[in-house]
Amino acid sequence: MSSGSAIQQLAGREAFRSFAERYIVHEADRWDSEEAIPQSIIQQMGAEGYLGAVISKEFGGLELDMKSLGALSEEMGRACSSVRSLLTVHGMASIAVERFGTAEQRQKWLPLLASGQTIGAFGLSEAGAGTDTKAITTTATITEEGYVLEGGKKWITFGQIADLFLIFAKLDGEPTAFLVPRTTPGLSIDHLKGIFGTTASMIAELRMENCLIPHEAILGSKGLGVPYIAMSCLDYGRYTIAWGCVGILQACLDACLSYTSKRETFGTLLKNQQLIQKMITEMTVNTKAARLLCEDAGRLKDEGDSQGLLATWAAKYFASISATKAANEAVQIHGANGCSRDYPVQRYLRDAKVMEIIEGTTQMHELVISSDAYSLSDF
Incomplete structure (x- = not known):
């Protein structure tokens, strides 16, 4: 990757995080309770170009590379998994039209999808x-x-x-x-x-x-529905969900670092307890490991390497199970507060568990990954 590309990706991540901090983070728990995202936020996402993240510039999209798309998915997933879900399914519909649509279908739908005037x-x-x-x-x-x-x-x-x-x-x-x-x-x-x-x-x-x-x-x-179109869309969805799980991991880590630095038990801060330190260590390492697996999958996709498909399965598998583990421990660290809607960790736990089901269950991932491992072995 060129230094120019790296700088663009870093600038993109900072913009994504700024947007999430300004418009999403402080409202996510309320939206979770109301079971809806306001139309005004969707319109703002459209105005920023995020709904056209993977659509070609020819049709008004941002045409992000895979690592930049990953950064967008992570930052939105860190703020609110439901918002990240919008980007995922809207993107799945968008890439289907761009990759498999006729010229007329692309001209009709892609500009509308890119701007957010049409939600897919x-x-x-x-x-x-x-x-x-x-x-x-x-x-x-x-x-x-x-x-x-x-x-x-x-x-x-x-x-x-x-x-x-x-x-x-x-x-x-x-x-x-x-x-x-x-x-x-x-x-x-x-x-x-x-x-x-x-x-x-x-x-x-x-x-x-x-x-x-x-x-x-x-x-x-x-006949192209499942073997080509659906599989292509599901691979895209799996990739963005994996990055969204990295966002959940980071959110859990951030919440626990903050809470344990303020909460005292038995005369000392929680962060001084060795068992807490063990949980924080695992969250930190798993967050970094999940991000690296996602970055590897993104790199392979950007290079057009067919191994990007299996790398995405591995990334989504590890990131989703790690997110569930981190969220479960985040609730545990928060104690009774972790079971309250006054703290977002209970939302992270519910959202993380969903990530182990959608776009292929954890068990389906295990079947695919183990099958690939046997196919590459000499045994």
Whole structure:
């Protein structure tokens, strides 16, 4: 990496952190309680260009390199995992349009997505089909007027407010992707409340009944839905979530350093207790290790190295389990205060646990990573 590029990335990180400190950090607990992010914040993110982070400059985006995207995801994840979730799913929809869309689709949607005038969402998961993408039951039937979608999608992040959904359905039994505007007749949206973590990510359930979309709404071609489009989007999502977990780790460490430097027990500050020092040590080292794994994945992606895919699996695996461990210990360090909404560590714990489930569970990561290890071994 050139020195100029390094300076740009550092300047970017400082700008991202400044934005998060000014607009997000002090409001995140309230948004978590209200289970929503204000439209004004989303508009500000659009004005800063963050919603167009990975969109080409040709269409009004920032066209960030992967390490800069990582810094953005970390700083937003450090402030509020729900805000980082918006960047993730909106980015997933955006890269799908840019990589697989027609010239007309790119010209129509990318400038709107880059500015935040249109919010994108990713519609793959169903009540009975999460990680098992082959189990999706939503169907698409071709007619003279277009495609008719039938089925439902669940756990759709920011589905409550999204303007454009990337929907995966089986067309003649083959997984296919479609662009479905919110205003499409036959599409109904139910708000899901009481979610355990990332509660401000405005999750929804979609229902499609005789939902007619035009022929030009297909993205790519029949059969490309899961093996190409969804996998490409999920790799992007996995990468940004890994960086978001680094943000949670850093937030836990910051909170514990502050708390233990002020809280006294048995006549001494908590930070002087050896067991506390052990927990702080593990948080510090795991935060640095997770960040290094993410940086390695980002470097490989920027270089176009195919190993970037497996490096992302490794980064997301380590960062997510480390974030959950750190958040659990952060609550423990805070004691009864850690169970109170007066302190953000309880939010970090709930959010961290969600990171072990979305974009591939911890156990799915273990299957993939161990399989790769055996494939490269001589045994």
